[in-house]
Amino acid sequence: MFNLKKGGEIMKKKYFGILIAVIALTFIFSGCLQQAPLNNGGEEETTTVVLGDITKAKYDFLTTGATNLSFTGIILADIGKGIILHDATSGIYVYDSSFLDTYGVNVGDYVTLNATFVYYYNDIEANTFKVVKKGPINETLTPVKLNIELDPEWLIKSTSNGDLLNSSSDPASLALWLYRYVTVEGTITLSDDGYTAIEYDTDTGTSCVEFRSFNNALDYNDLKSKLGNPATAVGYLGAGYDKWQLCIWDSNNIEY
Numbered sequence: 001m002f003n004l005k006k007g008g009e010i011m012k013k014k015y016f017g018i019l020i021a022v023i024a025l026t027f028i029f030s031g032c033l034q035q036a037p038l039n040n041g042g043e044e045e046t047t048t049v050v051l052g053d054i055t056k057a058k059y060d061f062l063t064t065g066a067t068n069l070s071f072t073g074i075i076l077a078d079i080g081k082g083i084i085l086h087d088a089t090s091g092i093y094v095y096d097s098s099f100l101d102t103y104g105v106n107v108g109d110y111v112t113l114n115a116t117f118v119y120y121y122n123d124i125e126a127n128t129f130k131v132v133k134k135g136p137i138n139e140t141l142t143p144v145k146l147n148i149e150l151d152p153e154w155l156i157k158s159t160s161n162g163d164l165l166n167s168s169s170d171p172a173s174l175a176l177w178l179y180r181y182v183t184v185e186g187t188i189t190l191s192d193d194g195y196t197a198i199e200y201d202t203d204t205g206t207s208c209v210e211f212r213s214f215n216n217a218l219d220y221n222d223l224k225s226k227l228g229n230p231a232t233a234v235g236y237l238g239a240g241y242d243k244w245q246l247c248i249w250d251s252n253n254i255e256y
Contacts, residue, residue, distance in 0.1 A: 051087040051110065058092065058124055059175035061117040062156070062168060070132070072112040074141055075105060076181060076236065077249045079214040082125070084179060084236055085111065086141055091179035091236055092117075095127040103131050110137040119158035122239035124178060143183040143234050146200060149207040150177060150237070150244040157242060183234045184209065184246060188226045188256075191243075196223040198233055198246065212238060212245040217253065231256050 052072035060066035073085035073092070082095040094113070096102070105111060115129035153169040154177070168174045186200035191210050199208040211218055211233075234253040238245045248254060 052112065053089060054085070054087045054092050054179075055089040055175050057115075058090070058117070058178070059172060061124065062171040062175055067116045068114060069117065070112065070114050072110060072133070074110050074137060074139065075100075075107050076141055077214075078107055079247070079249050083107075085113070085126075086179070086181050086236075089180075090176050091181060093123060093125040093179055093238075094129065095125045096129075103134055105134050106136075108137070108140075110135060119156055119162040119164060120160060121158060122155050122242060124156070141181055143181045146182040146184045146209070146237075147202055149202050149204070150209060152243055155239050155242060155244070177237055178239060180237050181235075182237055182246070183232065185232050186230070188223060188229050188231050190224075190227065193243075196220055198231060209237075209244050209246045212240065212247045214247060214249040217248045217251045226256055229256050 051074065052070070054071050054073055057066075057069040057071045061069065071087065071092075073087040076084045076086040076091060078100060079093075081097045082093055083099050084091050085094050086092075092115075094115075100106060103111065110133075111131055112133035113126065113129045114132055115126035117124050118127055120127075151170065151173070154171075154174040156168050156174070157165040159165070184198050184200050186198045186206075186208075189197050189199045189208055191197040191208055193210075195210045197208040197210040199206055211220075211223065213220070232255050233246060233248060235246045235248040238247040
């Protein structure tokens, strides 16, 4: 005859074992998700903004070609042909010259997008998207100090049609640093190609990144007249001609 008490104990042990297995698998899976190697330059970004994870969206696109990506960010800058949307980790270029007017938002507001990314030369950009949510926010973004050497081998090369010509040597670092809001303390110099740049200290020596101007923020002749002078520049990291660039969109974002 079946013992109800004994049977109940067996069922309890069975369900308890299943519960322990599910918890263990969840722990392992979540741990794996957190182990993507991100070169963060040795310090945390000092901002209280907690929004969507743009870095993860870019990483998923780079590694799996993921589409229908959803993320939230603050509008960091209007650069004429589009905006830079940034959250607590990194940013993305949203290609739409009338974005602010179309959606009735301003620099400093937040928006949530469902977007598809595309490759365009060295860029990753959102040019197919839908605004899901928008509104003002009482938070500000704070730039992180650039103190690592930006490797050009991280960059993706493609045609204007998005046909890939190479793969990134480090998609995790590319996802983090491309369009990241940074401050750079260094010296005005010329790059190996003869373009104005800023040389800065890293943990292993020095490096330099070329300037790129939006909204007529920089006078390149004026920059050349200040070669050798110390400077502090605030911008976001872009890429062009297979090189990293420090993009300045406001003349007040550089001090000598």
